Amino acid sequence: QKEVEQDxxxxxxxxxxxxxxxxxxxxxxxxxxxxxxxxxxxxxxxxMYTYSSGNKEDGRFTAQVDKSSKYISLFIRxxxxxxxxxxxxxxxxxxTASKLTFGTGTRLQVTL
Amino acid sequence: xxxxxQHPSWVICKSGTSVKIECRxxxxxxxxxFWYRQFPKQSLxxxxxxxxxxKATYEQGVEKDKFLINHASLTLSTLTVTSAHPExxxxxxxxARVAAGxxxxxxxxxxxxLTVL
Numbered sequence: 001q002k003e004v005e006q007d008x009x010x011x012x013x014x015x016x017x018x019x020x021x022x023x024x025x026x027x028x029x030x031x032x033x034x035x036x037x038x039x040x041x042x043x044x045x046x047x048m049y050t051y052s053s054g055n056k057e058d059g060r061f062t063a064q065v066d067k068s069s070k071y072i073s074l075f076i077r078x079x080x081x082x083x084x085x086x087x088x089x090x091x092x093x094x095x096t097a098s099k100l101t102f103g104t105g106t107r108l109q110v111t112l
Numbered sequence: 113x114x115x116x117x118q119h120p121s122w123v124i125c126k127s128g129t130s131v132k133i134e135c136r137x138x139x140x141x142x143x144x145x146f147w148y149r150q151f152p153k154q155s156l157x158x159x160x161x162x163x164x165x166x167k168a169t170y171e172q173g174v175e176k177d178k179f180l181i182n183h184a185s186l187t188l189s190t191l192t193v194t195s196a197h198p199e200x201x202x203x204x205x206x207x208a209r210v211a212a213g214x215x216x217x218x219x220x221x222x223x224x225x226l227t228v229l
Contacts, residue, residue, distance in 0.1 A: 008153075036220070043116075043205045043220035044156070088155060099146070100218055104155045 003027050006089055006103030015112055019076040023089035023103045026070065030091035030101070033065050035074045038086045038105065047074070047087075079110045114140045116208050118221035125196055126229055132192045133224045135206030141186035142208035146218070147179070150203045162189055196228045 006023045013019055021035075032051055036044035050056045053067040062075040072089055086105040092098045115138040125131050135145060144163050148156040160181050162168035168181035178200075180192040189208075193200055205223040 034218075041203070041223070041225065043118075043207075043223045046217065046219060049217070099158060099161060102155050107153075 002104075003101050004089060004091060004103040007106055008104050010107040010109055012109045012111060013079055015079060015081060015110055017079050017110075019074075019079050019083070019108060019110075021074040021076075021087050021089075021106050021108070023072045024070055025072070025091055025101075027091075027093070027101075028067075028070070029093040032092050033063070033072045034090040034092075034100070035061075035063055036088040036090060038088060040085075044088055076108075079108075081110050081112060084108055084110050114138075114208070114210060114217070114219045116206065116219050116221040118206055118224050120224060121222060122225040122227075124227045124229065127197050128195055130192055130194045131196055131226060132190055133204055133206070133226075135189045135191070135208070135221055137187045137208040137219075140208070140210050142189075142210065143186070144209045145183055145189040146207040146209070147181060147189075147191050148205045148207065150205060150223075156205060159191075193226065196226070198228045201226055201228045 004025045034049040035047045037047050038044040048063045050063050050065050053065050056063045060077045064073040086107050088105040089103040090100045092100050117136045119134045147159045150156050159174045160168040160170045162181050162183040164183050164186050170176045183189045203223050206221045207218050209218045
């Protein structure tokens with residue numbers, strides 16, 4: 001079993017829709033949770049990170065962590081064609097020696 | 113936000129030659145740098161972790177004699193693919209981490225696409 005599971009998609013939604021992207025993880029030591037966006041042939045870009053359980057909002061993006069169920073989500077409101085990309089969830093435990101553990105990424109396509 | 117650059121952005125080389133890829137953190141000092149490779153439609157695979165002035169720590173299955181990593185300073189790391197072969201063709205991405213207490217935000221470079229003929 002992978003430490004972080006993520007549906008690879010692709011996920012296709014019309015412009016303006018609310019998008020829900022999800023990951024599950026198995027290691028309860030994970031404390032920080034990140035969402036990266038990666039456009040084709042580019043490096044990942046950090047969108048948001050959260051610590052422990054709870055919600056965090058930044059513009060049209062909301063990250064949500066539920067540590068009791070080991071479930072992390074990213075919601076995108078009013079989705080735009082420019083949101084079309086691969087979204088990678090990632091987790092890390094505490095300590096500077098720790099490494100990111102990535103999900104496989106979900107490809108999102110927002111259509112006009 | 114923090115910026116990480118990579119050079120070159122793409123390179124084509126003949127089989128048997130060596131290729132060096134540079135990774136720089138432009139506006140911050142990185143305590144740790146990471147090298148990943150990514151195949152089409154797949155997630156990032158960590159190759160190695162390096163701290164400035166120390167030998168890199170390679171992930172299982174990654175040949176350290178083939179993928180040479182030099183972390184010369186807090187802003188520069190290089191990856192040299194030695195005696196490259198077509199199976200080494202991939203997208204190589206570096207990442208730099210800023211340490212802040214128990215958590216270090218990790219920023220990624222734009223990637224280098226290597227094609228070995």
